[in-house]
Amino acid sequence: MKKIFKLFSIIILLSLNSYSAFSAEKVEYLKTDWSFKGLFGKFDRASLQRGYQVYTEVCAACHSMKYLSYRNLSEKGGPEFSVAQAKAIAASFEVTDGPNSDGEMFTRPGKLSDKFVMPYENVKAAEAANGGAYPPDMSVLVKARGGGVDYIYSLLQGYEEAPSGMTLDDGVHYNKYMYGNKIKMSAPLSDGIIEYSDGTNASIEQMSKDVTTFLMWAAEPSLEARHQMGFKAIVYLIILTILVYFSMKRIWSRVESEV
Amino acid sequence: MSDHEYTPKSKAGKWFNDRLPLLTLANHLTDYPTPKNLNYWWTFGGILTFCLITQIVTGLTLAMHYIAHADMAFESVEHIMRDVNYGWLIRYIHANGASMFFLAVYIHIFRSLFYGSYKSPREIIWIIGIIIYLLMMAAAFMGYVLPWGQMSFWGATVITNLFSAIPLVGEGIVTWLWGGYSVDNPTLTRFFTLHYLIPFLILGLVVLHIWALHVPGNNNPVGIDIKKPSKDTVPFHPYIVIKDGFALLMFMIVFAFFVFYAPNILGHADNYIEANPLVTPAHIVPEWYLLPFYAILRSVPDKLLGVVAMLSAILILAVLPWLDTSKIRSAVFRPLYKQFYWILVADVLILGYMGAMPAEGLYLLIARVATAYYFLHFLVILPVLGLKERTIPLPLSITEPVLGGSPNMAMAKKKESKLE
Numbered sequence: 001m002k003k004i005f006k007l008f009s010i011i012i013l014l015s016l017n018s019y020s021a022f023s024a025e026k027v028e029y030l031k032t033d034w035s036f037k038g039l040f041g042k043f044d045r046a047s048l049q050r051g052y053q054v055y056t057e058v059c060a061a062c063h064s065m066k067y068l069s070y071r072n073l074s075e076k077g078g079p080e081f082s083v084a085q086a087k088a089i090a091a092s093f094e095v096t097d098g099p100n101s102d103g104e105m106f107t108r109p110g111k112l113s114d115k116f117v118m119p120y121e122n123v124k125a126a127e128a129a130n131g132g133a134y135p136p137d138m139s140v141l142v143k144a145r146g147g148g149v150d151y152i153y154s155l156l157q158g159y160e161e162a163p164s165g166m167t168l169d170d171g172v173h174y175n176k177y178m179y180g181n182k183i184k185m186s187a188p189l190s191d192g193i194i195e196y197s198d199g200t201n202a203s204i205e206q207m208s209k210d211v212t213t214f215l216m217w218a219a220e221p222s223l224e225a226r227h228q229m230g231f232k233a234i235v236y237l238i239i240l241t242i243l244v245y246f247s248m249k250r251i252w253s254r255v256e257s258e259v
Numbered sequence: 260m261s262d263h264e265y266t267p268k269s270k271a272g273k274w275f276n277d278r279l280p281l282l283t284l285a286n287h288l289t290d291y292p293t294p295k296n297l298n299y300w301w302t303f304g305g306i307l308t309f310c311l312i313t314q315i316v317t318g319l320t321l322a323m324h325y326i327a328h329a330d331m332a333f334e335s336v337e338h339i340m341r342d343v344n345y346g347w348l349i350r351y352i353h354a355n356g357a358s359m360f361f362l363a364v365y366i367h368i369f370r371s372l373f374y375g376s377y378k379s380p381r382e383i384i385w386i387i388g389i390i391i392y393l394l395m396m397a398a399a400f401m402g403y404v405l406p407w408g409q410m411s412f413w414g415a416t417v418i419t420n421l422f423s424a425i426p427l428v429g430e431g432i433v434t435w436l437w438g439g440y441s442v443d444n445p446t447l448t449r450f451f452t453l454h455y456l457i458p459f460l461i462l463g464l465v466v467l468h469i470w471a472l473h474v475p476g477n478n479n480p481v482g483i484d485i486k487k488p489s490k491d492t493v494p495f496h497p498y499i500v501i502k503d504g505f506a507l508l509m510f511m512i513v514f515a516f517f518v519f520y521a522p523n524i525l526g527h528a529d530n531y532i533e534a535n536p537l538v539t540p541a542h543i544v545p546e547w548y549l550l551p552f553y554a555i556l557r558s559v560p561d562k563l564l565g566v567v568a569m570l571s572a573i574l575i576l577a578v579l580p581w582l583d584t585s586k587i588r589s590a591v592f593r594p595l596y597k598q599f600y601w602i603l604v605a606d607v608l609i610l611g612y613m614g615a616m617p618a619e620g621l622y623l624l625i626a627r628v629a630t631a632y633y634f635l636h637f638l639v640i641l642p643v644l645g646l647k648e649r650t651i652p653l654p655l656s657i658t659e660p661v662l663g664g665s666p667n668m669a670m671a672k673k674k675e676s677k678l679e
Contacts, residue, residue, distance in 0.1 A: 039520065067337040136532075139337065143523055144531035179541075219531075222340070222347040229348070230519020237515060241508040248501045255493055256658075257295040259502060 027177060029150035030157060032209055036216060039231055042224050043217055048079035050196055051214025054207050056089075057194045059138065062130060062185075064118040067139035068218055071112040077224035078217055086112060093117040131171045133184035142212070142219040149212050151177065156208040159187040287473070292492035293499045294479035296657050300370040301477065302506030303363050309507055310360040311465065315458050317353040325405065327451035329444040332407035333533040351522040357399050358525045359514050361548035364392060368576075373600055375588030376478040382580040384471040389577045391464045396549065396573075398457040401450040403546055408530030413543045415442045415450070421556075424563040441536065479657060482589025486656040542617065550614030551607050555633065557618040558626040568630065575637050582637055584645025592651040596644055603636050 035044045052073065055065070070090035073081045081089065090110035095117060098105035110117065120126035127134050136144070145151045154177040162174035168182065175183040189204045196202050217223070252259040265286040267273045276282040324343050326335040339346035368388070371377055377385035400418060404411045419436050423429040438445025476485060476492075485491045493499070517525065525547060529540045545553050555572050559565035575582075590597040606629050613626035 067334070067341060072341075140531045144528055146528045148528075226347065226351075226519055226522075230515065233515050233519065234512060237508055237512045241505065241512065244501065244505045244508055248505050251497050251501050255295060255498070257493070 027154075029147050029177065030154040031150065032153060034149060034213070034216075036213070036223055039227065041227055043077070043213060045080055046198060046200075047210045047213045048217055049081065050198065050200060050207075051210035051212070051217075052079050052081075053196065054189075054194060054211040055138070055214055058188055058207075059211065060116075060119060062119055062126070062135040063138045064120070064126075064135075065116045065138045065218060066118055067137075068116045069112070070110060070114055070116070072221060074112075075221070078221060079214070083112075090114060131184055135185065138215055138218060140219045142215045147177075149216050152215060153208050153212045155183075156189055156211070157204055289494065289496040291473060291495040292476065292485070292488045293495050294477050294485060294491060294657060295493045295498070296479050296481060296491075297477065297499070297502075298480050299502075299506055300366065300373075301479075302503045303367040303370065305503035306363045306507050306510050307360070307367060308465065309510075310356060310363055311458065311461060314353060314356050314360060315462070317349050317356065318455075318458065320349050321353055322455060325451075327405070327448050329407060329447050329534070332405060332447060336406045348518070351518045355514065355517045355522060355525060357402060358517070358546070358548065359510070360395065361399070363510070364395065365548070368392070369604060372603070373590045373597075374478055374480060375482055375583070375585075375590070377580050378583065378586075378588050379580065380475045381472075381478060384468060385580060386577050387464055387468045387471060389573070391461055391468065392576075393573060394457050394461050394464070398454055398461070399546065399548065401454040401457075403530075404447065404450045405454060406530060407447065407534045409532045409534055409538070409540050410527045410530040410543070412442060412534035412536065413540055414545055415446060417543055418545075419446070421562075421566050421569075424566045426563070443536075478588060480589060480591065481654060481657055482587065482592070483653055483657065491657040544615055547611065547615070550612075551610035552614070554610040554614035554626045555630045557614070558623065558630045568634075572630075572633060575634070579637065579641075583641045585648065585650070586645075587650045587653070592653055593644075593648060594651065595648045599636065599640055599644065603633075606632050606636070 035042060035047070055063075070086055070093075073079055073089060074083045074086035090112050093110040093114075094107045095110045095114050096105055096107050100106055120129060123134055142148055142152060147154070155175060158175045158177035160174055160176055162168050162181075166174065166181075168174060172182050172184060173186055174181055189207050191204055192202055194202050194207070200206060220226075248259060265283050267276050267282050272282055321339060324335065324339045324346065326332060336350070339350050341347075343349075371385065371388075400414070404415045419433055419442065422436060423433045425432060434440060436446070437443065438449060527544065544550070552569050552572055556565045556569040559568045585593060585596065587593055590600055610626065610629045610633065613622050613629065616622040618626070
């Protein structure tokens with residue numbers, strides 16, 4: 001039995017090791033306590049709501065989030081805005097709909113069922129407006145980066161003066177945590193760039209944490225359900241395994257053999 | 260395989276069974292005499308059956324919601340994750356299920372290598388197993404392409420390009436595989452079709468694998484034939500059923516941990532970026548279970564020879580029953596083979612690690628040495644070892660100790676209990 005576990009752990013460790021070797025840059029990411037980590041991890045509701053505010057007031061100017069719908073904002077396990085609030089948020093956006101009976105496209109206020117409105121018509125338009133760099137869609141951004149939340153959290157706070165000897169082209173910025181240290185996005189956050197509606201002090205660190213939490217939820221909206229179900233499933237399996245173990249011992253006691 | 264002829268008790272049962280002997284089959288499966296000394300390494304056959312069924316059931320469900328189109332595949336996966344009821348659960352079981360499937364199959368294969376289960380009279384079981392393994396790799400590779408992320412796209416490009424190494428017709432074959440001049444929508448739709456087909460081929464081969472197993476019966480940790488079925492074996496049901504069930508539950512706990520708490524840890528982050536033919540990822544790596552063969556491919560400087568080496572590394576297993584010249588099955592009685600066995604295990608793990616590293620410098624050198632050793636093991640060490648090795652005397656039967664209370668049997672017993 002012990003050997004089985006040994007082999008299991010060797011294989012698992014080895015596979016983890018080989019993957020982290022790519023994702024991890026040599027720099028250490030900034031660490032913070034994420035409420036959604038661990039067996040019972042849940043999102044901090046207030047942080048998600050603040051994170052949405054950062055996203056919509058800062059990031060959404062360039063970054064789309066095309067796989068999310070406004071209804072998601074009021075769904076369980078998310079920021080859990082009230083349905084009325086989510087409706088109001090949706091209605092604050094202009095959505096292109098149509099064609100109508102005259103064959104014309106028209107705009108109307110957003111509804112809960114609408115996907116998040118994109119800042120640009122298409123990738124080309126986004127590139128043209130951002131010096132050739134496409135601001136990636138943020139729907140699954142956290143899962144699409146090796147370091148995950150720690151990477152995003154660090155990147156947002158990683159803007160520094162370029163070290164002497166490093167020349168940066170126009171529109172390129174130095175970031176400690178970016179792959180190759182060169183990033184086309186200018187520092188998006190500055191102290192007090194937004195005013196939190198719940199009165200929290202909008203420091204860069206606070207905003208980074210809130211928006212990263214929001215991005216984590218956006219990428220993994222079922223995280224809370226997954227953690228809850230996982231705990232139940234594993235407890236159930238462990239109890240069943242113990243019961244089956246004793247049944248097995250009982251059955252095998254009829255023959256002269258070890259099991 | 261019980262000696263007595265089975266007849267159903269009820270009249271209706273007898274009537275049916277005379278026309279289609281399903282009840283005889285069921286009776287055979289429950290009574291099937293199994294060596295009583297099987298250890299837990301023998302439970303992975305049942306675990307693998309579970310994995311296959313899990314993949315088929317979750318896969319069917321995913322196929323109801325997935326759209327095999329280059330412009331919509333990535334989005335449809337997000338649709339499954341967000342809008343389909345428990346879609347996230349089904350997809351994470353399917354994605355991690357592939358890894359669990361390979362974890363189990365590697366243990367199953369290495370168990371066979373340790374206890375010599377591939378040797379006469381079980382060569383056909385073994386060869387069918389190798390074909391299943393090949394089909395599993397094909398299915399897994401094509402499945403990884405379906406989400407149409409960056410690693411899907413570029414993995415497909417790299418692997419299909421291997422065929423271009425074939426002289427004269429290579430380029431033509433690649434175009435034919437792609438259904439165009441690059442990996443694109445036609446490639447995706449055909450991969451989806453084949454990914455859907457292969458599991459059912461595997462299912463058919465699994466039936467043959469088990470059928471072929473039930474002719475000679477199971478090998479066992481001592482590796483000698485059953486002498487007295489009444490003493491050395493137990494009926495499959497309930498003894499093996501409950502033991503396999505217990506092992507399966509332990510396996511499911513590990514499986515559940517990945518699904519619920521680390522669902523993306525075995526995948527690559529780049530596959531959450533939608534496929535983009537204009538941007539090549541910094542490192543293109545296959546899934547972990549293909550890494551040893553990827554390392555062998557890259558350790559040969561010539562493209563064609565690299566492909567040949569990679570394919571040989573797998574196909575060499577099919578002729579293993581004839582490369583291993585030893586008549587003794589179990590490594591318990593082969594002190595030298597046992598050491599070379601563990602060196603091979605280490606060699607394959609090293610190859611896997613090197614497959615994940617960039618092919619340069621020291622990594623490449625180690626990968627080359629490990630590749631050479633892999634072939635050395637099968638082509639030189641095994642044939643020679645069988646002829647030269649001084650083996651430990653075998654016990655007379657699974658249950659009876661060797662005459663005169665030989666210490667070897669005690670040693671074998673100790674080894675077994677350690678494994679358990």
